[in-house]
Amino acid sequence: MGPEQHAMLVSIARRHYLDGVSKVDIAKERGISRYKVGRLLQTALDEGIVRIEIQARGGIDYELSEALRVKYGLRRALAAETPDEVHVHHGIGQVASALLSEIVTRDDVLGVDCGRTLASMARQLHSLERCDVVQLTGMAGVIGQTATDITRVISEVNGGRVFPIYAPYIVPDVHTAQTLRNHPAIRSAMNYYPKITKACVAIGAWTPELSQMYPLLNSADAQRLAQRGVVAETCALTVGADGQRIDAVDERRIGVSDTALKKIPDVIALAGGRGKTRAVDAVLKSGMVNSIVTDTFLAARLLGDRPD
Amino acid sequence: MGPEQHAMLVSIARRHYLDGVSKVDIAKERGISRYKVGRLLQTALDEGIVRIEIQARGGIDYELSEALRVKYGLRRALAAETPDEVHVHHGIGQVASALLSEIVTRDDVLGVDCGRTLASMARQLHSLERCDVVQLTGMAGVIGQTATDITRVISEVNGGRVFPIYAPYIVPDVHTAQTLRNHPAIRSAMNYYPKITKACVAIGAWTPELSQMYPLLNSADAQRLAQRGVVAETCALTVGADGQRIDAVDERRIGVSDTALKKIPDVIALAGGRGKTRAVDAVLKSGMVNSIVTDTFLAARLLGDRPD
DNA sequence: TCCGGCTCTGCACATATGAGCACACCGCTT
DNA sequence: AAGCGGTGTGCTCATATGTGCAGAGCCGGA
Structure with missing residues (x-):
């Protein structure tokens, strides 16, 4: 030319x-x-004389995000760019906190699970519309990362009402569970579950290190569940590789039921790091969550169908 | 957001x-x-999320070019990017040769003036449709840069017929001029002028160094013309600052007349370097040319109305 | 010289798009 | 409770735009 x-x-x-x-x-x-x-x-x-570029804001890979959203038919997906594959919690927490700030309105009721990533999210939450905050599950994990801690931190940011559950995640027997569920404060929280409009949950892989729940079972129970096909859990609700529920210790759990969780209009899962690909895949297929915030590495693996 | x-x-x-x-x-x-x-x-x-960029090919500043084209109402303008303001001939020649290759068709008749920049253009001409090549003016300037040389080089590239004028640019008296114009070969070339469809011409500023014509006059004549307002010439046709013709030594010229030049559908001027701003401005205003190939420095000065 | 393929052009017609406008909703004030 | 700017939404209608198609010119080969 x-x-x-x-x-x-x-x-x-x-x-x-x-x-x-x-x-x-x-x-x-x-x-x-x-x-x-x-x-x-x-x-x-x-001829390339005119070039149209989509300049995404840093911190999120929107191309991966969109692909993920489409693949699992999610309401939203966000893949946080992180410095490496190990220290992903901060990045995911940052994105998730920005997401919460954006979508939570005054008359939302927010449900909260436990976990390291959710704790990071809560710490990075600068501002949030005042709304009720409800604890979705009993307490588990390291101090400062339990659902109770996270619920408290969030409510401190937005000044909303809190519905905590001062009780363990899983108790040794059905009777104790029933007793706890009848405790007025706990009942008050759990009665509020149907009102929840948005929830943040963690996803655990079925290993002692990558799940808040696994270590709470005795190893025989845990292994028996693995044999029954459990690969993941969220809110202590165990699922198999295709996302089907595998009823485990539901009657000993203190927390939201799978049916109640599915009725929440907007459930956002936070998960990242090595070893969680199959778990996240399973939970995304379960229909229990409709949004995911993850890291780019895990997102890429989910799209490539390569477990880690 | x-x-x-x-x-x-x-x-x-x-x-x-x-x-x-x-x-x-x-x-x-x-x-x-x-x-x-x-x-x-x-x-x-x-928000700048979508950015549309116009990626211009290197070597030409299309923004300056377009501004120049609009300012002078030209058919086309091209501002070549050159390493500095002194060695502009190569760059202008390169662009002009590409332009010629693009626009010259088999049944064009090409008119050629003399000058350093045109010589550079001719040397860089890789391929050109076969067409007739006519010399627009007599010979002047350094050997190898006369209109005759340029005409020959071009015809060697495209293998077209040549109409040279083996005669000086300007002769001492009217009689000699008339005699030369009646010479069969010269007459044959000049009779062909009305058939010319495209022409390449140089622009000279009215100084001894920046014009092929100025040194051919005795200094008294040249200075007298300067006093009459001459600031530029092309094809030895002198013009004033507003582009008006100032009839100088027309009867002693051997070359195309201003009326004949204006009848050529497509006249491309090549000019660049320091000291030519007013001259180029004048010629572009004269209506004798409808395209310009220059360097970015001169183009910028033309647009800024700053003489050099 | 004729012919087939090729490119370039502009048309008709169906869609896509832009712009101003009215209306509903919301939070806030009087 | 009513008023009131601000915001977001979808409407209508006039334009702008995309697309398939047919004709014109052009070129190279038979």
């Missing part, structure tokens, strides 16, 4: 894409037909 | 600008109105 042709393409492209002049008007300006202008602009596009 | 909103903007922008999906279809995909899609895309544009 010669310089005259090139100059005309550049000039017309400028006029259209930068000055916003319509093709019809450009055609009038230059005394050519609008079809010709359209075709010249198409040429400019094909 | 929160990550969800941002992700949606990015996702929609991708779909529209990269995948080419219409706003209506995107609206259907996402179950929202087309107005909303339009407004989201506008937001994405305003």
Whole structure:
């Protein structure tokens, strides 16, 4: 292509894409037909003279996110860019806290699970509309990362009412569980579950290290569940590889039921790091959550169907 | 703006600008109105999420070129990017040769003036449609840069017929000029002038160094012309600052007349370097040329109305 | 010289798009 | 309770735009 042709393409492209002049008007300006202008602009596009770039804000890989969203039919998916594959909690927490700030409104009721990533999210929460905060599960895990701690931190940020559950995640026998569920404060929280409109939950893989729940069982029970196909849990609700519920110790749990969880309009899972690919895949297929915040590495593995 | 909103903007922008999906279809995909899609895309544009860049090919500044073209109402203008303001001939010659290759067709008749820049153009001419080449002016200047040399070099490239003028640019008296014009070979060339469809000419400023013509006059004549307002010449046709013809030694010239030059459909001037701003401005205003190939420095000065 | 393929052009017609407008909703004040 | 700006939404209607198609010119080969 010669310089005259090139100059005309550049000039017309400028006029259209930068000055916003319509093709019809450009055609009038230059005394050519609008079809010709359209075709010249198409040429400019094909030749790479006009480049359209989507400049995503840093911190999130929107291409991976969108692919993930489509693959699992989610309401939203966000893949946080993290420095490496190990220290992903901070990044996921940051994105999740921004997400919460964005979507939580005054009359939401927010349900909260436990976990390291959720704790990071809560710590990074700068502002949040005042709303009720309900603890979705009993207490488990390291101090400062239990659902009770997270619930408290969030309520401190937004000044909302709190519905904590001062009770363990899993208790040794059914009777104790029933007793606890009848405790007025706990009952008050659990009665509020149907009102929850948004929830943040963690996803655990079925290993002692990658689940808050696994270590609470005796190892025989845990292994028996593994043999029955459990690969993941969220809110201590165990699921198999295809996302099907595998009823485990439900009657000994203190927390939201799977049916109640599914009725929450907006359930956001937070999960990242090595070893969780199959678990996240399973929970996303379970229908118990409709949004995911993860890291780019895990997102890529989910899309590539490669477990870790 | 929160990550969800941002992700949606990015996702929609991708779909529209990269995948080419219409706003209506995107609206259907996402179950929202087309107005909303339009407004989201506008937001994405305003927020800088979508960036449209016009990637010009190197070697030419198309922005300056276009501004120049509009300012002088030219058919085309090209500002060559050159390493510095002194060695501009190579760059201008390169662009001009590419331009010639592009626009010259088999049944064009090409008229050629003399000068350093035109010589550079001719040397860099790789391929050119076969066409007749006519010398527009007598010989002047350094050997190898006369119109005769340039005409020959061009014809060697394209194998076309040549109409040279073996005669000086300017002769001492009217009689000699008339005699030469009646010489069969010269007459044959000059009779061909009305058939010329495209021409390349140089622009000289009215100083001994910056014009092929000035040194051919005795200094008294030259200075007298300067007093009459001559600031530039092309093809030894002198013009004043507003582009008006100032009849100088026309009867002693051997070359195309101003009326004949104006009748050529496409006259391309080549000029660049320091000290030529007023001269180029004048010639562009004269209506004798309708295209310019110059360097970016001179182009910028022409646009800034700053003489050098 | 004729012919087939090729490119370029502009048309008709269906869609897509832009712009102003009215209306509903919301939080806030009087 | 009523008033009231601000915001977001979808409407109508005039334009702008995309697409398939047919004709014109052009070129190379039979």
